[in-house]
Amino acid sequence: MPDLRTAxxxxxxxxxxxxxxxxxxxxxxxIGFLVFTAGPIVLSLFYSFTAYQITTPPRWIGLAxxxxxxxxxxxxxxxxxxxxxxxxxxxxxxxINGLFLATxxxxxxxxxxxxxxxYYLPSVISGVANAMLxxxxxxxxxxxxxxxxxxFGIKGPPWLSSAEWAKPSLVVMSLWGVGGTMIIYLAGLxxxxxxxxxxxxxxxxxxxxxxxxxxxxxxxxxxxFNIITTIIGSFQVFTQAYVWVESGVGxxxxxRDSLLFYVLYLFRRAxxxxxxxxxxxxxxxxxxxxxxxTLVQFRIARYWVHYETAPEGGI
Amino acid sequence: MQAHRAQPFWWWQSRKLRSYLSRGTxxxxxxxxxVLFLFPLVWMLSTSLKTNEQVYRVPTVWIPNPIAxxxxxxxxxxxxFLLFLRNSCITSFIPVIGAxxxxxMVAYAFxxxxxxxxxxxxxxxxxxxxLPGQVTMIPVYVLYSKLKWINTFLPLTVPWFFGGAxxxxxLRQFFLGIPQELSDAAFIDGCSHLGxxxxxxxxxxxxxxxxxxxxxxxxxxxxxxxxxxxxxEERLYTLQVGLQYFRLQHQVNWQELMAASLVVLMPxxxxxxxxxxYFVQGITLTGLKG
Numbered sequence: 175m176p177d178l179r180t181a182x183x184x185x186x187x188x189x190x191x192x193x194x195x196x197x198x199x200x201x202x203x204x205i206g207f208l209v210f211t212a213g214p215i216v217l218s219l220f221y222s223f224t225a226y227q228i229t230t231p232p233r234w235i236g237l238a239x240x241x242x243x244x245x246x247x248x249x250x251x252x253x254x255x256x257x258x259x260x261x262x263x264x265x266x267x268x269x270i271n272g273l274f275l276a277t278x279x280x281x282x283x284x285x286x287x288x289x290x291x292x293y294y295l296p297s298v299i300s301g302v303a304n305a306m307l308x309x310x311x312x313x314x315x316x317x318x319x320x321x322x323x324x325x326f327g328i329k330g331p332p333w334l335s336s337a338e339w340a341k342p343s344l345v346v347m348s349l350w351g352v353g354g355t356m357i358i359y360l361a362g363l364x365x366x367x368x369x370x371x372x373x374x375x376x377x378x379x380x381x382x383x384x385x386x387x388x389x390x391x392x393x394x395x396x397x398x399f400n401i402i403t404t405i406i407g408s409f410q411v412f413t414q415a416y417v418w419v420e421s422g423v424g425x426x427x428x429x430r431d432s433l434l435f436y437v438l439y440l441f442r443r444a445x446x447x448x449x450x451x452x453x454x455x456x457x458x459x460x461x462x463x464x465x466x467x468t469l470v471q472f473r474i475a476r477y478w479v480h481y482e483t484a485p486e487g488g489i
Numbered sequence: 490m491q492a493h494r495a496q497p498f499w500w501w502q503s504r505k506l507r508s509y510l511s512r513g514t515x516x517x518x519x520x521x522x523x524v525l526f527l528f529p530l531v532w533m534l535s536t537s538l539k540t541n542e543q544v545y546r547v548p549t550v551w552i553p554n555p556i557a558x559x560x561x562x563x564x565x566x567x568x569x570f571l572l573f574l575r576n577s578c579i580t581s582f583i584p585v586i587g588a589x590x591x592x593x594m595v596a597y598a599f600x601x602x603x604x605x606x607x608x609x610x611x612x613x614x615x616x617x618x619x620l621p622g623q624v625t626m627i628p629v630y631v632l633y634s635k636l637k638w639i640n641t642f643l644p645l646t647v648p649w650f651f652g653g654a655x656x657x658x659x660l661r662q663f664f665l666g667i668p669q670e671l672s673d674a675a676f677i678d679g680c681s682h683l684g685x686x687x688x689x690x691x692x693x694x695x696x697x698x699x700x701x702x703x704x705x706x707x708x709x710x711x712x713x714x715x716x717x718x719x720x721x722e723e724r725l726y727t728l729q730v731g732l733q734y735f736r737l738q739h740q741v742n743w744q745e746l747m748a749a750s751l752v753v754l755m756p757x758x759x760x761x762x763x764x765x766x767y768f769v770q771g772i773t774l775t776g777l778k779g
Contacts, residue, residue: 195682196604203595203614206651211617214628221627228631275522283516291765292523296530298761298768301711302732303750307533310743318532321549350529361772381511410621413713417733440623445718450627457623464621 221454228450239455250456252431253439256341260435261408263345268404269397272355277385279356280363290360297354305417308347309334319346334418340432344414355400362396363389391480398471398479405467409460412437436460537561537748544743557744564745565752567738572724573731580645580716580727581709587649588656588705589698595652596660597686601672611661618654630718644719645712649705656701662774663697664690697774700767703760710756728753 197204222239224232243250279289299307311318312333320330331339366389374384390397415435419427427434440460444453536544537560539553598604599611633644671693672685680688691698709715716727726734732753736746761768 192602192682193604196598196602196607199598199602199682199686200595200604200610200652202591202650203652203654203657204610206648206653207613207617209632210629210648210651211620211625214625214632215620217628217631218624228634275519278515278519281512281515283512283519285516289519289523293526294765294768295758295761296526298707298757299530299754300707300757301753302713302729303753306732306736306746306750307529310536310747311529311532313743316545316547316549316743318528322528350526353526357769358772361769406619406621410623416713416717417736420733420737437623441714444627444630450631454627457621457627461621461624468619 218454218457221451222458223455224451225449226451226454227448232451235451239452240459242452243455243459249431249434249439253434253436256432256434257409257411257436260341260344260411261405263342264348264408265401265404267345267349268352268355269400271349271352272400273359273393273397275352275356276359276363277389279360290357294353294357297351297357299351301413302417304347305414308343308350308414309418312343312346334433335429337428337430337432340428344411344433347414348408348411355404358400359393359396362393366392394479395481398475402468402471405471406464409464409467410437411435412441416441533747533751536744537751539744541742541744560744560748561752564735564749567745568731568735568749569723570731570752573726573728576642576720576725577710577727577729579642580712581706583642583646584649584709585702585705587646588653589701591650591652592656592701593660593691593694593698594686596657596664597682597690599657600661600664601685601690602682614654614657618658626718633719639719640721640725641719642725645709645715649709656704659771659774660694660697660701663694667693696767696770699764700771700774703764703767704771707757707760 221232223234223236225235225238226232275293279286279293283289314320314330314332314335317330317333319333323330331342333339333343370388370392371384374388379387412435415427415433415438419433419438427438436456437460440453440456443449443456535551535553538556538558539550539560540555540557543550543553543557599607599614629644633639636643638644667690671689675685675689711729712727713729713733716730717733720726720730723734732749735749739745
């Protein structure tokens, strides 16, 4: 509000008052940042170099947790493999199908709002009830999916009760929530100025060309955002796996530990066996993995993400 | 023009027909897809109203006859439903109040008050959104156990009063769009920042605050990890934990499990249909435009 700042003396008083009010009003966040973010980051890094069981004070053991994780823990490797497998399937499928659906829904067709609601609805359904629903939908004998497959004479796979199909089951379930990605694309699509398409049409570009030369480049920041958030989300999958595993789908974590995802394993180490140091080391490895993947994406983004203007405020 | 008719694929040359055909195809694809997307929920509802014999009958029973309404009271009476419902309400409504109040105040400071270091701290705030929760989960758990907060609702409610980063970010974007003249006028009338936030910004920002409230409610209502970690006694269980517990305690009884799950999903579905525009608004507010 520069127009209100007239005399130099008043400006100074105003400056101090604003500084005081600003920090004052942001205080809740500052406290939260210290207590729930900054402090815990430092502590968890420290814990990762210790053996710590809460009841006794942490004991410094140097890199031992990391050494065991990298060289002596087959379950860690399984959990990493499972998570990478899941992410490797779910990220491209979600990003591409979301775009596909949003593109279709952006056409001038009847009942658009209704379709949008129907496809978006499953993505807000989460938690235990959702995991229970899919436990039943994926039931090998009486479940919805295998019933529908049988109409086409296909004998459906045993889904959660086989090591090969347990992870694809989770992928199928995640794809049911593709509407969340779709709705973000739709917001992006609606932000593309119509005149670009009109100009290209006058220049003789057909619909296919217009899509690949205008829509996709203009949408690339949104595609990029969806890739990043889907990667981050897929590495943190927990509730569904936990509910399925604890619901007696198999011993351990699904057949042959096929549902032992990274965060599930971390959770078991931390709160099942109270190995807080070990679990903290796992959390840091996860953090580094996500960070590296994100940075790699940012690096690749230079070659394909097109910013009309410098992004402002957004991610 | 007449030559069109003689050519093969003449219909492809007709713009109108082509657009009609392509739109028809798109419509059909979306229609088939929406049947697929709705099926699991319909299946859930249908199962929840079947008798035990109908659940396992082949070929599948789609519309239960007779309708087994009794599955609902039976499923809910297998757990202390009202108690779990109360716990879920406590751990959802208090965070909603906390998030709306604290995030809007902090967002006001970031959007409307010029203070030294503001941009730096805003970058820090953005950076915290990228941090995976697992990194802070263990020290935060240790903190709560030292404070003797395990087995209370405090770990699930108190943190919401400290302005969650995502909500601060979202509200800041909205506040930036409220005309500056309004607060300038109030300033001249001697109103403080706190007064402007409370009397001018909050009433004007109701749609954005509703978005925050909806997001917070859905997150806390469906949260499983938090209650699983901090609530170890049955009397404190929320519906999410209660549902899992129900599943483990009893033999697989799909019709009742689906009935209980559907009841737990109900608030989510209701909020979705009533507040759909607030979801969409949340997306546009965070600047996710092309």
